[in-house]
Amino acid sequence: xxxxxxxxxxxxxxxxxxxxxxxxxxxxxxxxxxxxxxxxxxxxxxxxxxxxxxxxxxxxxxxxxxxxxxxxxxxxxxxxxxxxxxxxxxxxxxxxxxxxxxxxxxxxxxxxxxxxxxxxxxxxxxxxxxxxxxxxxxxxxxxxxxxxxxxxxxxxxxxxxxxxxxxxxxxxxxx
Amino acid sequence: xxxxxxxxxxxxxxxxxxxxxxxxxxxxxxxxxxxxxxxxxxxxxxxxxxxxxxxxxxxxxxxxxxxxxxxxxxxxxxxxxxxxxxxxxxxxxxxxxxxxxxxxxxxxxxxxxxxxxxxxxxxxxxxxxxxxxxxxxxxxxxxxxxxxxxxxxxxxxxxxxxxxxxxxxxxxxxxxxxxxxxxxxxxxxxxxxxxxxxxxxxxxxxxxxxxxxxxxxxxxxxxxxxxxxxxxx
Numbered sequence: 001x002x003x004x005x006x007x008x009x010x011x012x013x014x015x016x017x018x019x020x021x022x023x024x025x026x027x028x029x030x031x032x033x034x035x036x037x038x039x040x041x042x043x044x045x046x047x048x049x050x051x052x053x054x055x056x057x058x059x060x061x062x063x064x065x066x067x068x069x070x071x072x073x074x075x076x077x078x079x080x081x082x083x084x085x086x087x088x089x090x091x092x093x094x095x096x097x098x099x100x101x102x103x104x105x106x107x108x109x110x111x112x113x114x115x116x117x118x119x120x121x122x123x124x125x126x127x128x129x130x131x132x133x134x135x136x137x138x139x140x141x142x143x144x145x146x147x148x149x150x151x152x153x154x155x156x157x158x159x160x161x162x163x164x165x166x167x168x169x170x171x172x173x174x175x
Numbered sequence: 176x177x178x179x180x181x182x183x184x185x186x187x188x189x190x191x192x193x194x195x196x197x198x199x200x201x202x203x204x205x206x207x208x209x210x211x212x213x214x215x216x217x218x219x220x221x222x223x224x225x226x227x228x229x230x231x232x233x234x235x236x237x238x239x240x241x242x243x244x245x246x247x248x249x250x251x252x253x254x255x256x257x258x259x260x261x262x263x264x265x266x267x268x269x270x271x272x273x274x275x276x277x278x279x280x281x282x283x284x285x286x287x288x289x290x291x292x293x294x295x296x297x298x299x300x301x302x303x304x305x306x307x308x309x310x311x312x313x314x315x316x317x318x319x320x321x322x323x324x325x326x327x328x329x330x331x332x333x334x335x336x337x338x339x340x341x342x343x344x345x346x347x348x349x350x351x352x353x354x355x356x357x358x359x360x361x362x363x364x365x366x367x368x369x370x371x372x373x374x375x376x377x378x379x380x381x382x383x384x385x386x387x388x389x390x391x392x393x394x395x396x397x398x399x400x401x402x403x404x405x406x407x408x
């Protein structure tokens with residue numbers, strides 16, 4: 001049986017969702033039997049590969065690099081999952097959204113135009129941190145801050161078995 | 176007695192009872208947010224909308240609609256489910272409801288409704304308005320970011336406490352709950368500090384200072400407990 005090609009991505013978030021993913025503990029063995037982790041912050045692959053079956057994206061779209069990567073990932077992944085509250089709602093990164101971007105930069109860096117931050121290698125700060133579905137179509141939403149390992153498994157296991165995951169009630173609790 | 180039908184089941188009701196009260200007695204769950212036992216129904220949030228089949232499918236707020244003879248009420252249907260979810264999404268999109276960051280996380284009626292109505296994300300664009308916080312009161316805080324304008328605090332203040340400190344200012348999405356004429360709440364000469372508004376608040380908009388998230392459990396039922404003990408005219 002061909003293994004499912006799974007990727008995980010970390011945008012504007014705290015990595016708590018990835019920590020929760022690692023909390024799958026012994027279930028990771030079953031995951032490894034059925035899936036291959038082809039791209040992830042915990043895998044040393046630099047380029048997002050082609051033909052990904054499922055991608056879990058943690059974090060809001062906070063800067064121009066996230067924006068570019070998300071658009072690219074959407075063309076390369078069949079099932080795109082908003083993984084955790086930041087990806088689903090904007091959550092904590094979106095706390096800055098009511099404030100003008102310049103005010104946030106000036107408060108944090110002491111200048112509206114910090115050297116290096118707005119040009120060259122360092123991606124630009126977007127005016128607002130966006131949930132994924134504000135940018136691209138999202139196939140599944142897995143809320144939680146972070147979603148517990150149990151919730152992640154409830155979602156992931158049917159996906160690994162080629163079934164449709166159905167989360168409801170307490171399993172879609174925000175926060 | 177009045178006879179009506181709710182979700183195909185014939186039920187009997189007293190004159191003057193609302194559709195919501197009768198549905199509750201018949202064991203039919205209708206989601207509510209601004210409705211609170213002990214306060215006058217306002218029909219502000221629209222989450223309790225039901226369809227009256229023999230009124231041409233008209234939608235009415237069940238909390239504020241008195242029963243009528245022969246009414247054929249639909250309390251739960253795919254159409255109502257979709258409408259209620261959209262109404263809920265409007266509430267989430269209107270202000271900055273960030274559950275992970277909120278003192279009422281885990282004890283919030285808005286958050287509970289999202290689970291009940293299957294809201295795993297908000298399809299409408301968020302407004303992200305810039306809203307103030309009033310922390311001038313010695314015991315309580317008011318965070319407009321988390322307010323759904325249900326009016327429960329305003330009614331608790333006027334109908335139960337009789338202080339009439341809290342009221343609304345502005346219109347539409349710009350409406351704000353304010354003390355007196357917009358002065359800082361802590362400076363209010365009318366506020367008795369009773370906290371009925373805080374207990375009645377369904378979200379983290381009104382909260383007790385110095386209480387952690389796990390302790391911020393409210394008792395909205397105290398408003399009904401207080402009013403039930405009062406002698407009736």
